[in-house]
Amino acid sequence: MxxxxxxxxxxxxxxxxxxxxxxxxxxxxxxxxxxGDRTAPQVKDFSWQGQRIDASNASFVLTFNRPMNRESVEQNLKFDPPLAGKISWSSRRMSYTPLAPATYGKNYTMKLENAYDRFANESGKKIAIEPFVGSFKTPNPYFAYIGSQGEEKGRLVLYNVLQKEKRVLTPPNLTVLDFRIYPDRQKILFGAIEAAGQSLLDQKLYVVTTGIDREDHLTSNPPEIKPILGSDDYQNFKFDLSPDGKNILVQRLSRQQVGRYGLWLIKENQQPRSLDNQPGGDFMFTPDSSSVAIAQGEGVAILPLEPQAPPLDFLPRFGTVLNFGRSGTKAATIKFNKDYTRSLYLVNNQGIQKELTKINGSILGAQFDPQEKTLYCLLTDVEQDPAKNIFREKPYIAAIDLDSAQLRRILELPSQREIQFNVAPDGQAILLNSAVTSDDASVSQAIPEDSAKATRSGRNSQVPTQLILLPINTAESNKLPQPDVLPMFGTFPKWLP
Structure with missing residues (x-):
């Protein structure tokens, strides 16, 4: 067929x-x-997995293999140690922004289980997500300071808080005057003079390696020092390092040309060049590293990093900028009033200028906390001594709530000339230097007798100041934090980023 x-x-x-x-x-x-699809939902990617996360890391992203039931994810996301934050969604991606930076020196674990996809309730077939465990860590807390006693005097010292390791970074023939820390923690920019016979007008700039390795430990490698800027033709005064570590600004005065004074810019791997701008006073880089805030005339100018460039902005009411918030949207400034008082102002990029406090004493410093909700300040009271008919300034650390402008004193300090303080990058503590009176039994043994006598008599301008660690991230806001006096003497304490 x-x-x-x-x-x-x-x-x-x-x-x-x-x-x-x-x-x-x-x-x-x-x-x-x-x-229907009976495969379990999964976490496909965790952007912080295995990373070392510092305070500059604002958020992480979880990416899933399918759209998720958002409530089930948010309820079952757990951190150890706890890390509170805000959540936002975009399709299969979840962004988590911590309310405060993760605490330094910690290993974090993130777990997610018992979460379901978006269609689980509709189909009636709930298949739990494959349990996911992620991990990340934070840098070990380090700080640096200029020593003021013994072999450390005038030298740059690095300290590992967790391991209690100390390393002197500069040689004894250099007296360090000030320093700035690079964001990668690998180098420190410092100004110094030769200990034998040089004056402050002979300051030169150098860079020294810290010896911190990729695992955040101090290696045995000796510090390496590299000269950056000499002082043969110009006197070098204040300097600053940009937040991204790529630019250095220095105020310089020519030794040959009378009156030639202004800012010089040193870009990465380039020769110094003058900005040829109008001379000014105190200055600092803006958070985006692209411009500088400098006191000029009766205000503060924001200048680009270009020669003879006109100001990007001008704040005519203020004398200087004390600090910028990390976001770059807020600044703390001083206004010098006609009645000889001083006002501390909060200025933002929306044009709002808010007076936070007005005092008869001095405003010596201010720094935002990482969340930009609190401004920590170093202020002084003016006290009169009736017997001697003299006025004396008594410093204290205060915390100002930026929403309510409520000021709270958190630490009273003895009268002294040089105090510096620095808020930790994770917002957990303040580091400062202060003369410690011999009335404090816990530290009286550490203070030389001649220093103790000078402190008791009020002649403490030459007293070696001791470093103090002041915890500030406490749930009991109605209780004053208890300072921890560290067994080291020095000035200009600064946390590593």
Whole structure:
């Protein structure tokens, strides 16, 4: 019997196999569509996995293999140690922004289980997510300071808080005057004079390596010092390092040309060049590293890093900028009033200028906490000594709530000339230097007798100041933090980023 041409193609073996395969595949697809996808949802990517996260890391992203039931994810996301934050979603991606930076010196674990996809409730077939465990760590807390006693005097010292390791970074023939820390923790920019016979007008700039390795430990490698800027033709005064570590600004005065004074810019791997701008006073880089805030005339100018460039902005009411918030949207400034008082102002990028406090004493410093909700300040009271008919300034550390402008004193300090303080990058503590009176039994043994006598008599301008660690991240805001006096003497304490 001869097949009709219509069915002749069925007679070929390959054709029969192909038709059978298509039929089987169609049945399998139909079964999957009828039963549904029974594979478990998964975390496909965690952007902080295995990373070392510092305070500059604002948020992480979790990416899932399918749209998720957002409430089930948010309820079952756990951190150890705890890390409170805000959550936002975009399709299969979840962004988590911590309310405060993760605490330094910690290993964090993030767990997610018992979460479901978006269609679990509709289908009635809940398949829990494959349990996910992620991990990340934070840098070890380090700080640096200029020593003021013994072999450390005038030298730059690095200290590992957790390991209690100390390393002197500069040689004894250099007296360090000030320093700035690079964001990668690998180097420190410092100004110094030679200890033998040089004056402050002979300051030169150097860079020294810290010896911190990729695992955040101090290596045995000796510090390496590299000269950056000499002082043969110019006197070098205040300097600053940009937040990204790529630019250095220095105030310089020519030794040959009378009156030539202004800012010089040193870009990465380039020769110094003058900005040829109007001379000014105190200055600092803006958080984006692209401009500088400098006191000029009766205000503060924001200048680009270009020669003879006009100001980007000008704040005519203020004398100087004390500090910028990390976001770059807020600044703390001083206004010098006609009645000889001083006002501390909060200025933002929306043009709002808010007076936070007005005092008769001095405003010596201010620094935002990482969340930019609190401004920590170093202020002074003016006290009169009736017996001697003299006025004396008594410093204290205060915390100002930026919403309510409520000021709270958190630490009273003895009268002294040089105090510096620095808020930790994770917002957990303040580091400062202060003369410690011999009335404090816990530290009286550490203070030389001549220093103790000078402190008791009020002649403490030459007293070596001791470093103090003041915890500030406490749930009991109605209680004053208890300072921890550290067994080291020095000035200009600064946390590493």
């Amino acid at each position: 001869q097949l009709s041409p219509r069915f002749k193609w069925f007679s070929q073996p390959l054709d029969r196999y192909a038709i059978g395969f298509v039929a089987a595949l169609s049945v399998a697809i139909a079964i999957v569509l009828w039963i």
